[in-house]
Amino acid sequence: MGLENFLHGTITEEDTYLYTICDILKFRAERTPDKVAFIFLKDGETEEEKITYRQLYEQAWRIAHTIRNRGISPGERALLLFPPGLEFVKTLFGCFYAAIYAVPAYPPRKNRSFSRIISIVNDCDPKLCITISDIRESFEKNFRDVEELRSLLWISVDRESSVSEDFSYTIAPDDLALLQYTSGSTASPKGVMVSHGNFMRNLEFLRQCFEFTAETNAVHWLPVFHDMGLVIGIIQPVYSGCTGILMSPVSFIQKPIRWLRAFSDYHGVMGSAPNFAFDLCISKISEEDCMNLDLSTVKAILNAAEPVRKATMEQFIERFEPYGFQPENFYPGYGLAEATLIVSGGNITDKPRYLCVDKQALEKGRIEITREDAPGSSYQVSVGKPWIDTHIIIVDPETLTHSKSSEVGEIWVSGSIITKGYWNKSRETKETFHAYTRDTREGPFLRTGDLGFFYEGELYVTGRLKDLIILKGRNYYPQDIEFLAEKSHPALRPNASAAFSVDLDGEERLVIVAEVERTAIRDLDVAAVCDAIRQQVGEELEQEVYAVQLLRTASILKTSSGKIQRRACKAAFLRNELDVVGESVLKETTREREAVASSSDLVSLQAWLLAWIHSQLKVPIELIDSSRPITAYGLNSMKAVQLQNAFLQRYGINFPPYLFFEKITIGELAERASRLGQ
Numbered sequence: 001m002g003l004e005n006f007l008h009g010t011i012t013e014e015d016t017y018l019y020t021i022c023d024i025l026k027f028r029a030e031r032t033p034d035k036v037a038f039i040f041l042k043d044g045e046t047e048e049e050k051i052t053y054r055q056l057y058e059q060a061w062r063i064a065h066t067i068r069n070r071g072i073s074p075g076e077r078a079l080l081l082f083p084p085g086l087e088f089v090k091t092l093f094g095c096f097y098a099a100i101y102a103v104p105a106y107p108p109r110k111n112r113s114f115s116r117i118i119s120i121v122n123d124c125d126p127k128l129c130i131t132i133s134d135i136r137e138s139f140e141k142n143f144r145d146v147e148e149l150r151s152l153l154w155i156s157v158d159r160e161s162s163v164s165e166d167f168s169y170t171i172a173p174d175d176l177a178l179l180q181y182t183s184g185s186t187a188s189p190k191g192v193m194v195s196h197g198n199f200m201r202n203l204e205f206l207r208q209c210f211e212f213t214a215e216t217n218a219v220h221w222l223p224v225f226h227d228m229g230l231v232i233g234i235i236q237p238v239y240s241g242c243t244g245i246l247m248s249p250v251s252f253i254q255k256p257i258r259w260l261r262a263f264s265d266y267h268g269v270m271g272s273a274p275n276f277a278f279d280l281c282i283s284k285i286s287e288e289d290c291m292n293l294d295l296s297t298v299k300a301i302l303n304a305a306e307p308v309r310k311a312t313m314e315q316f317i318e319r320f321e322p323y324g325f326q327p328e329n330f331y332p333g334y335g336l337a338e339a340t341l342i343v344s345g346g347n348i349t350d351k352p353r354y355l356c357v358d359k360q361a362l363e364k365g366r367i368e369i370t371r372e373d374a375p376g377s378s379y380q381v382s383v384g385k386p387w388i389d390t391h392i393i394i395v396d397p398e399t400l401t402h403s404k405s406s407e408v409g410e411i412w413v414s415g416s417i418i419t420k421g422y423w424n425k426s427r428e429t430k431e432t433f434h435a436y437t438r439d440t441r442e443g444p445f446l447r448t449g450d451l452g453f454f455y456e457g458e459l460y461v462t463g464r465l466k467d468l469i470i471l472k473g474r475n476y477y478p479q480d481i482e483f484l485a486e487k488s489h490p491a492l493r494p495n496a497s498a499a500f501s502v503d504l505d506g507e508e509r510l511v512i513v514a515e516v517e518r519t520a521i522r523d524l525d526v527a528a529v530c531d532a533i534r535q536q537v538g539e540e541l542e543q544e545v546y547a548v549q550l551l552r553t554a555s556i557l558k559t560s561s562g563k564i565q566r567r568a569c570k571a572a573f574l575r576n577e578l579d580v581v582g583e584s585v586l587k588e589t590t591r592e593r594e595a596v597a598s599s600s601d602l603v604s605l606q607a608w609l610l611a612w613i614h615s616q617l618k619v620p621i622e623l624i625d626s627s628r629p630i631t632a633y634g635l636n637s638m639k640a641v642q643l644q645n646a647f648l649q650r651y652g653i654n655f656p657p658y659l660f661f662e663k664i665t666i667g668e669l670a671e672r673a674s675r676l677g678q
Contacts, residue, residue: 003027006241009213013388016204020196022096022171025238029057035214037237038244039266040086044221044251044258049086053238056090063094063130066160070128070153074099074169077126077179079117079152080225081107081135084248088224089234091130091157095178096196099169102178103191104225107135114146115540119189120181121148124423128153173197179423180226180337182475191423192337201416202231202340203239205387209345210270210300210331212240219245219268221252221259222473228272228305231341250657253638254645256281257289260320264294272302274473275309278316279507285319296324300331300348305473307461308332309506310354310379327351334383334461338432338446339417344392344459346384353382355455362462365408367453382458390415393437393445394453397465400438403453410465411452412437412445467566469501471508471543472638478566481537485512488536489529491520496556498569502546509546512537513569513578518553526550526582531632534584539661542637544617547573547585555579586618586634605651606670612646613666626667630660647673 002015006024028035033054042048051059067078078100082088088104095102103124105117129149133156139149177199179191206212218237222229224246237244245266252259260281262268303313313330321327328351335342346353358368359378370377386392394409395402403409412435421429436443449466452459469476481499486492497514512533516524530548537545557565557572572578606626614621617633624633635643640657647653653673660669 006239007031009241011204011207013204016200017173017197019200020096020171020173020175021177021199021203021235021238022093022196025053025057025060025093028053028238028241032214032241035241036243038086038089038246040084041245041247041251041258041262044247044255044262051086051089053241056093056238059090060093060097063091063157064097066155066157067094067098067100067128067130070155072098072100072127072153075101075176076128077101077103077124079121079126079129080104081117081129081131083107083132083135084224084246084250086246087132087157092178092234093238094157095130096171099171099175101176103181104178104230105181106223106225107131108139108142114149116189118146118148120191121152123181123189124179124191126152128155130155130157132156132158171196173200176420180230180419182337182477190425190428193420193423194340195420198340198417198419199231199235200239201388202342203236205342205345205390205417206232206236207240209342209348209384209387210302211348212236212242212270214241216240216242216269216299217245217266218242218270219259219262219266220271221247221249222273223249227335227337227341228302232270232272232302250641252277253280253641255284255289257285257293260285260290260293260295260323263298264292267297269297269299270301271298272304274305275303275307275312276472276507278303278312282312282315282319290320290323293320293323295320295329298325298329301329302331302333302345304333304335304342304383306470307508308381308383310352310381311506313352313381332381332383334450334459336448336450338419338448339390339413340419341417343390343411343413343417343448344384344386346382346458353458355380355382355460362408367406367408367455380460380462382455383461385458386413386415388415388417390417392454392459393442395435395437395445400435402437402439405454408451408453408462411448411450411459411461413448414443414445418446467500469499469508469510471501471510472636474543476541476543481510481512481541482514482564484536484540485514485533489532491516491524491529492533493517493553496551496564498556498564498566500566500570500573502570502574504546510537510543511547511549511570511573512545513549513551513556513573515551515553515556516581521553521581524550524582527584529582530584531628534634535629535631535663538631538635542640544586544634544636544639546634548583549573549578549580550582552579552581587620605674606667608650609666609670609673612643616642624666626670627665629663630666630669631663635660 005011005015034052036050037053037056039050040048129152136156173196177196180194181189181191220233245262317327330352333345356372356377358370359376361368391414393412395412397410421433434444435447451463451465452461467478478499482497485497486494493515499512501508533548534545557568610624619633640660644657
C-alpha cells in the first residue's frame with residue numbers, strides 16, 4: 001500500500017524509510033506511464049525533448065544494462081560529464097539502477113583547466129566516464145593528454161545500446177546513490193556521500209514544506225550537477241510525480257525572461273535560484289519582455305544557496321507583482337550539500353519574515369532587536385524552521401556549549417537528511433559530521449560552519465564561521481583561490497595571500513590580498529600582476545575579482561603558528577590598514593559612454609566593446625587598454641554569456657563564450673568581429 005501513497009499524494013513519513021527513488025520511478029512508469037516527466041527547452045524557449053515516466057524508466061534501464069555489460073560492478077564510481085539536457089537525467093537514474101555511485105561534474109570546456117575534474121578523479125577513483133558523443137569527441141581532440149581521464153572506460157549513452165538479460169540487484173535506502181562534490185574547490189574537493197535514504201528524507205522534507213503534488217510543475221535552470229538543480233530540479237519531480245521544465249543556465253543568463261516566461265507558458269508552480277538570479281531578472285528584464293507574462297500560478301520560488309537579501313526580494317516583488325507574483329511566493333530557505341540539500345524552510349502560505357537588528361551588536365555575536373529607522377540597523381531574513389525529524393541547535397563554536405537565545409552561534413544539524421560524510425576523508429568526516437555538545441553531550445551533529453540564531457522559532461543565518469566564500473550561488477574555499485592567485489605571477493609569494501568576500505551594495509564581491517616577493521618590489525608592475533591574478537581566477541573559476549591589493553613582504557596578518565588570518569585581513573582591508581604597495585579596484589563611475597556607431601566597422605565596434613566593458617564590468621573607461629585581454633577586467637562566465645548575446649543582438653555575430661577566455665585582446669576581438677561582420 002505504501003507505493004499507492006506516492007501515487008495519490010498521501011505519503012507517510014514511514015514510506016520514506018521503506019523505498020528508494022528507484023522504486024518510485026518504476027511505480028510511476030507502471031501507473032502513470034504517459035505522464036510527462038521532463039521537458040527540456042532548447043535555448044530556454046522551444047521544446048527540444050520531452051520524456052514520459054515510462055520512457056525515462058526504460059531508458060534508465062538501458063543505460064544500467066550498458067554499464068553492467070561493460071563489467072562494472074556495484075559500488076564503483078562513474079564520472080558523469082553532460083551538457084544541459086535529458087541525457088543526464090536518464091544516465092543518473094541508470095546509475096541508480098546499476099548500483100553505481102554517480103559523480104556528477106561540470107563538463108569540460110575548451111581552453112579551460114582540467115584541474116577540478118582531475119582532483120575529483122584522483123579523490124574518488126572512478127572506473128568509467130559516462131557522457132555523450134560530442135563531449136567524448138572533444139576529449140579525443142583537445143584533452144587526449146589528460147592521463148587521469150584517458151585511463152577511464154568511456155561510455156557515450158547517445159551512441160551505445162545494450163540488450164541483455166535482466167540482472168537483479170536490490171537497492172536499499174542505506175546504499176550510496178552518488179558523490180556530491182562541493183562546488184568551486186580546485187585543490188582538495190570533498191565528495192559528500194549521499195545515500196538513497198538521504199534523498200528520500202530530504203525529498204519528503206521538500207514535499208511537506210512546498211506542498212508538492214503531481215500537479216506542481218517545476219521550472220528550473222540551475223546546473224543539475226549539484227545541490228538545488230540536482231535535488232529539486234531532477235529528483236523531486238519523480239518523487240512527487242509532477243513535470244519538471246528544464247533549461248540551461250546559459251539560456252537563463254542570456255535572457256532571464258526565459259525563466260519567467262516558462263512559468264507563464266507551462267503554468268509553473270515552483271522554482272529555485274540563488275539571490276543573484278533575482279537581481280539579474282530585475283536589471284535585465286524590460287517592460288517589453290513582460291508582455292503577456294502571467295505569474296499567477298507561481299506558488300513558491302526558493303531563494304537559497306547564498307545570502308538572502310531583503311532588498312532584492314522587495315525589488316523583485318515590486319517589479320513583477322503586476323504580472324501576478326505575490327510576496328508570499330518568495331520562499332527563503334537554508335541548506336547545504338552535507339545535509340543533502342534543504343535544512344530549513346517556512347510555511348508556503350507565509351510572506352517572507354524580516355527582523356531588524358543592531359548591526360554593530362550582531363558583529364559582536366549579540367542579537368539586539370531595533371527599529372527600522374535606528375542608526376546602524378540591518379535586516380535579517382528568516383529561513384524558516386526544520387521539518388520532519390531534522391533538529392537544529394545553536395552552539396558556541398569555541399566552547400561547544402549551547403548558545404544563549406540572545407547570542408549568535410554556529411548552526412548544528414542532525415536528522416535523517418544528514419549524509420554519510422566525505423568520501424575517503426575520515427578525519428574531515430569526524431570533524432564535521434560527528435560533533436557533540438560539551439554541556440549536554442548531545443550528538444552527533446553536523447557542524448555547518450554557518451552562524452545564526454533562532455527568534456520566535458525561526459532560523460536566521462547571519463554569516464559564516466568557516467572561511468567559505470559564496471559568489472553567485474557557488475561555494476569556494478579561499479585556499480583554492482589563493483593557490484590560483486599565487487601561481488599567476490612570479491612576483492607573488494607562495495602561502496602569503498588571503499581571499500575573502502565583502503558586501504558591496506548588497507552583493508558579495510571577491511577580494512584578494514597578496515604579498516609580493518621582496519626582490520620584486522623595486523620594479524613592480526602593479527597592473528601586470530593584478531591582471532594576472534584576475535585572469536587566472538577568471539579562467540579557472542569563472543569569477544570576477546573586485547579588488548586586488550599587493551602587500552609588502554612579510555606584512556600579511558598571520559597567527560603565531562603561521563596561518564593566514566583571513567577574517568583579520570578582511571577587517572584590515574575594510575579599514576584601509578593593510579601595508580599596500582599597489583592595488584587595482586573595479587570602481588563605479590558616472591562617466592557612462594555609449595557607443596555611437598551601429599555599423600560593424602572596426603573603430604565603432606571597438607568603441608562599443610570598450611563601452612560594454614565599462615558599463616558591464618564597472619571599469620573606468622580611461623583605464624581600459626585595448627591591447628590587454630578582456631579577462632584582465634574581471635570577465636566571468638555569466639558576463640561572457642551576456643557579451644556573447646550582446647554581440648549576437650547588435651552585430652549578428654555568434655562568438656562562443658570560451659573565445660573570450662583565450663587571452664584574446666580587446667583589439668583582436670574587435671578586429672575578428674569586424675571581419676565577420678563584413
